[in-house]
Amino acid sequence: MLSSKQLAEQLQTLQVQPGSALLVAVSGGADSLALLDLLLPLRAQMQLQLAAVHINHELRPESQAEEKRVREYCHVHAVPLDVWHWQQAAHPASGTEAAARSFRYDQFERSAQARGSDYILTAHHRDDQAETVLFRMMRSGSVHGIGGIAARQTWRGKILLRPLLPYSREQLRTYAVQHELPFSDDPSNADTRYSRNFIRAEVLPLMRTREPRVDDHLNRLASETQGLLALANVTLRRFLTFLGPKTDEFDWTPVQDEERTVQKMVLQAALQRILPGVADAQVLQALAALEAADGRTRYVRLNRQRQLAIQGACVHVEPIDAGSTTAPRARVLNCDGPGVAYRQGSICLVTTVRPGDRLLAGMCTAAPLTLRVRQAGDRIVLNDGHHQKLRRTFINERVPADVRDCLLIAARGSDVVWIDDLRLNQLLKQPATDKIKANLVYRQ
Incomplete structure (x- = not known):
């Protein structure tokens, strides 16, 4: 006893x-x-x-x-x-x-x-x-x-x-x-x-x-994972020194040949120095920009005031001008119509999923969706069937205030059916398989 x-x-x-x-x-x-x-x-x-x-x-x-x-x-x-x-x-x-x-x-x-x-x-x-x-x-x-x-x-x-x-x-x-x-x-x-x-x-x-x-x-x-995370943090600190002393500007070259999973962990740690609580979607968007390496400058919005500018292996933080157009504008997705360009591919609403498509969410109807950032009155249906304001979800899940305005969502009216953040998206109730009429997919 x-x-x-x-x-x-x-x-x-x-x-x-x-x-x-x-x-x-x-x-x-x-x-x-x-x-x-x-x-x-x-x-x-x-x-x-x-x-x-x-x-x-x-x-x-x-x-x-x-x-x-x-x-x-x-x-x-x-x-x-x-x-x-x-x-x-x-x-x-x-x-x-x-x-x-x-x-x-x-x-x-x-x-x-x-x-x-x-x-x-x-x-x-x-x-x-x-x-x-x-x-x-x-x-x-x-x-x-x-x-x-x-x-x-x-x-x-x-x-x-x-x-x-x-x-x-x-x-x-x-x-x-x-x-x-x-x-x-x-x-x-x-x-x-x-x-x-x-x-x-x-x-x-x-x-x-x-x-x-x-x-x-x-x-x-749980115990062994805590130990592995402690060891990983030692390695992450070493990788961060490779990026240089500045947190708002760094060269990704020393890391770009590592395994993609390692790159993601290092990039997340680097971005957390700039924005604690950086969203998984923002990390993936920045990683996709680094992988493109085609000479174009790509932007990843961090919050209302700052964004990442990524060209080749060079990453730096810059202020967002009042007239900046880097924030995603609302776009309508029609079922089996043209997709919306996103990252290195596009987001589409389809009735038939192709090989290689990454399934984002299933829909009980083939009605159009709007891709946009959040608006007042947006709500979700949780896994337990309860409705909840999207604002309350962000608060409950401790999403930083500035990050909330940058996350891309798919909505039908005020009903949010997908959030571009894996952790948050898993809170949403998904329809039964036999009721799915259309699928939201990411297609490269």
Whole structure:
């Protein structure tokens, strides 16, 4: 069974020094109360300054009772507690999960700053890690996503710790029951309309019937990927030195003979120095311009003020003039009509997909589409069937404000059916195969 001794060893592994100030995020569930309870004997043993923070999201009628139980527990055990309320008036019409998480972590930061806490601890565990790896694979396919949840992470000047990652949800619940902790179960966790709940309730249980140790394997994948990313960052820093000391102007020649996947990673790292959060579509567009090498100057818009000018292997950042025409203008795509030139090929709406076409999205109708940048009122249909404003999607997915105005989309009226960013596009609900009447493709 879990013990405070095991947790103490884990904290030492995570480089927590005696005398540190710890802020524990306590939702009121079995996991977070078990974490706080396990820490209590360590206050004297490790001379820890222990405090807790609870967020009442005001999303369910049970929230008030859960808050009361957390308050009572902290009072009995002399744990200083901060309670923050996410007022109902601030709840968005859609994208509630992401907005709640953003509010939650903002308040964690406020409490940590006010109390002088060195560390913020959350109760993420082994099952959370497995779910996160699958969830991010499904949503983005990014190698950074497969790295999952870090056990230790520098964040906003503080350090986020997840000391329970080696332990399962079942172990934590068993501990909470045996120690009679006043935990609460959130009924919304059973709603499989949400992708993470679907993975937890349906996907992982099915995988476990074939491979009982799948959780261990997914956790190992996350851990080893984090290690590989750390090694990759060492190599990336070396490659960036090849490009020269300037971030707004560099020569791509030292990298152009590397594998394309390596080039993409280096280019993404180089562009992130200019624009943190650069979109995948912008990186690919810049890489395509470098590969063209035909003497023409090509432009990649970064934001409202700046663009990349790429000629041969020379890349430099320049301001966008007020009259610049580099922003994509709206173009109508008729089914089986002429495509719209894009990168080194064209985007087409077709009824028949040819060999070599890259499928972007399927359509339930062959009606025309418009290729353009976003407009007020644009909306998408998410994988779970919910409608969401495109603006809210950009906010939830932390797309930088300037990048939002540069992403190419395909829309029918205000309904967005494709976004030129792989990670964002995978959020969109795709029609059933038997209902597809036309396909949006990239054709070289």
